[in-house]
Amino acid sequence: MLAYAILAGLIFGLYFSLVGLGLNLVFGVMRIVNLAHGDVLMLGAFAAFWLFKLFGLHPVLSIFAVFAVFVAVGWPLYYLVVPRLLRAKDPEMLSIIFFFGLSQVIVALASIAFGSSERSIPGRVLGSGPYQILGQSFPAAWVVTGGVSALAVAFVYLYLYRTRLGYVTRAVMVHREEALATGIDVHRVSAIAFGIGLALSGIAGVFAPFMLGSVTPAMGVDINITSFAVIVVGSLGNPLGTVLGGIAYGISLMFMQTYFSSWANLLPYLLLITILLVRPSGLLGRKVRSA
Amino acid sequence: MVRAKALAVFAVIFFAVSAAHAADAPAEIKIGTLYASSGNYAGVSMAQYQGLRIWLDQKNAEGGVMVKPFNKKIPLKLVSYDDQSNTATAATLYNQLITQDKVDILLADFGSVLTSVAVPIARDHQMLLIDQTGSGAAFFTKDNPYIVLTSLPMSSVWPKHMTDFLVKEGPKLGIKRVALLYATNDFHGTQAAAVRDAIKASNGAVELVYDNGVPTNTSSYTVTINNIQATNPDAVLELGYVNNDIAFLRNLQDGGIKFKWLFTIYPGLETEVVEKNVGPKGMEQVFTYVPSSVMEYKPEFGMSLSQFRTTWNSKYPDGKVEFGFNSVAGYTTGLVLEKALATTDSMAQLALRKAILGQSGKLKTIDGTFEILAETGAQVGEVQPLGQISLDEHGEVKFVTVYPPELATGKPVYPAK
CATH class of the missing domain: 3.40.50.2300 (Response regulator)
Structure with a gap:
């Protein structure tokens, strides 16, 4: 049971790295808190559901459609919203209020459009039969989702650390005003990061029907709570710390489900309290300041 | 004459009262x-x-x-x-x-x-x-x-037929070891308690080998299913809301796992939504309540x-x-x-x-x-029999009522294939 819980936690944690990645990228670059993150993920989930239901599009292929559409929506949304928020005295608080309102609107519209019942995509679409990993048997959907999540993390790593755009994005993350003073087009860099952040949430949504049982318009609230725990544990503002936070969350959740199952929903809060008491800057907190 | 007067007075009073009633309505x-x-x-x-x-x-x-x-x-x-x-x-x-x-x-x-x-x-x-x-x-x-x-x-009355079946008919089929998983809320907690009581009263005819609660918002059961499997149960009861049951049945299906006897609530109660998410194959041979939306x-x-x-x-x-x-x-x-x-x-x-x-x-x-206890207002009628889902020749879901015997429309399939 122990070995299974650790391996399952690794796979589940990889998925939750992907879930938190977009949120942390947006926070890291813009210092705004996207409380509609879970709802963006929900929209990605419904996009994958309808693409599959109407056109039979494989979820792995719908990643590309979701990525393109969400970046295309995120880019102008940035120019419409974020510069105004950043001009405020307290942009973080204002962003919380704004995105909370946006979240409510998205949930209401999605409920009207899709209904409130559970929806999902058959697990066999991602592969038939369980896969064996180190002698343990896991659903194919989990293994594929874990693999895609790892690729998404690698994509973000390459984007941030191996491209010119990534260098300037990290410069903006370290100090927005100094980046502006050095001639970096901060708004363009931020708009791209915002679009990619939303797209990563959307991609996480594509796999939500496989990892979270089913999807509903109201699923965003729980996702938000878990995502915040993941990124705070990993380190706020450091997208790669999210990977560590996600894996810590995944393994802890599987241990809780194995040994203290009734209390498993307390885990995000327990992790948050523990990390804030022991290491408030998060597991990779130092690195973000020297990035 | 006196009679006529009395009648007239009665009529006046009757109409006055009626009018007052109509006005009060x-x-x-x-x-x-x-x-x-x-x-x-x-x-x-x-x-x-x-x-x-x-x-x-x-x-x-x-x-x-x-x-x-x-x-x-x-x-x-x-x-x-x-x-x-x-x-x-x-x-x-x-x-x-x-x-x-x-x-x-x-x-x-x-x-x-x-x-x-x-x-x-x-x-x-x-x-x-x-x-x-x-x-x-x-x-x-x-x-x-x-x-x-x-x-x-x-909710303490809900599992009556299901627990009766488990403790009376179960041992005849070879069911001895029972795993109980429930969502931690009033509805499922009470049913879980009723199951525990029935098993305890069976004097060892059946025994609980797994008894754990999970939060009602649980959406992933892969590890839990693995833990249940490790106890080698003859029968598994998963008591949850529709989201729990969908996730549980999907995780079973995705993991290629089939328990010999599995009971869940919502394939019976909300058949359409569970079928949309799990598919008929994922519901096949699952035991459930046979509710009034089916019966x-x-x-x-x-x-x-x-x-x-x-x-x-x-x-x-x-x-x-x-x-x-x-x-x-x-x-x-x-x-x-x-x-x-x-x-x-x-x-x-x-x-x-x-x-x-x-x-x-x-x-x-x-x-x-409709049958209600005067002392508490609790409903004790409308009890749902135990059924098992099977697929017809078109692969569509149908219910076979298996217990109590007076309502049974077929025999239970055990172990599930």
Whole structure:
């Protein structure tokens, strides 16, 4: 049971790295808190559901459609919203209020459009039969989702650390005003990061029907709570710390489900309290300041 | 002459009283309720709400319901708010219905979680809570007359046929080791306790080898299933809401795991939504309750199941809310209210309760026989038999009732293949 819980936690944690990645990228670059993150993920989930239901599009292929559409929506949304928020005295608080309102609107519209019942995509679409990993048997959907999540993390790593755009994005993350003073087009860099952040949430949504049982318009609230725990544990503002936070969350959740199952929903809060008491800057907190 | 005078006086008094009654009659009876258009209980809450609406719209189309104290038909007005599956919001809105809207009749939202906050509020305001589907046994106490359960039995009664089958028939099939997994809320916790009690009373004929709760919002069961498998059970009971059951059955299917005997609640209660998410294959040979949305009772009051189903399909053709047991539950609440209003001595809350209790054992609806405990207001009728899902020659889901023997339509398949 122990070995299974650790391996399952690794796979589940990889998925939750992907879930938190977009949120942390947006926070890291813009210092705004996207409380509609879970709802963006929900929209990605419904996009994958309808693409599959109407056109039979494989979820792995719908990643590309979701990525393109969400970046295309995120880019102008940035120019419409974020510069105004950043001009405020307290942009973080204002962003919380704004995105909370946006979240409510998205949930209401999605409920009207899709209904409130559970929806999902058959697990066999991602592969038939369980896969064996180190002698343990896991659903194919989990293994594929874990693999895609790892690729998404690698994509973000390459984007941030191996491209010119990534260098300037990290410069903006370290100090927005100094980046502006050095001639970096901060708004363009931020708009791209915002679009990619939303797209990563959307991609996480594509796999939500496989990892979270089913999807509903109201699923965003729980996702938000878990995502915040993941990124705070990993380190706020450091997208790669999210990977560590996600894996810590995944393994802890599987241990809780194995040994203290009734209390498993307390885990995000327990992790948050523990990390804030022991290491408030998060597991990779130092690195973000020297990035 | 004296006789004629007396008759005239009587006639005057009769007409005066009648006129006074007619003048006192309200223009409408206000029914207050909550529904959840979003959140964890949205799908089932909306099904219940839409079932109630069918009854209400039908009655208003007929000019209202007969209200005995006024001896006339009075239209119904539904005052309803969206609690978004949130208990804090629900508590505020229940208060609003009582104190601001001053409803004549208060109905609870779906299920034990959203009803739990209404129980003390209704009691404090001495308002009768018409509890539609909140079946947590803790709600029903001898010292609280302000609650009645209309549309399903209290949760400790639910598993009666299932536990009887397990402890009486199970050992004959080779079932000895039982795993119990339940969502930690009133509804499932009470059922889990009833299962534990039945197994304990079996004197070792069957034994619990796994007994754990999980939070109601659990959406991933892969590790839990692995842990259950490690105990090598002959029978597995998973007691959860529809989201739990969908996730559990999907995780089983994705993991290529089939337990020899598996019971879950919602493949029976909300068959359509579970089928959409899990598929018929994922439900095959699963044991479940056979609810009134599947089983044709012979109603003596209100529509039959097929009539109700036809009405549902024509009223809600978009399919955004699936037909299921909770649709029937909402409609049944309406029927119980209709009977109560037609027989109550007054519109006082305890008079309404008395009228509802008066229907116990007499009212036979689409939902079976309404039977209620006078001491606590808990429903003990409308008990659902145990069934097993099989697939017909077209691969479509059908129910085989396996217990109790007098209702059985077939034999259980054990072990599941």
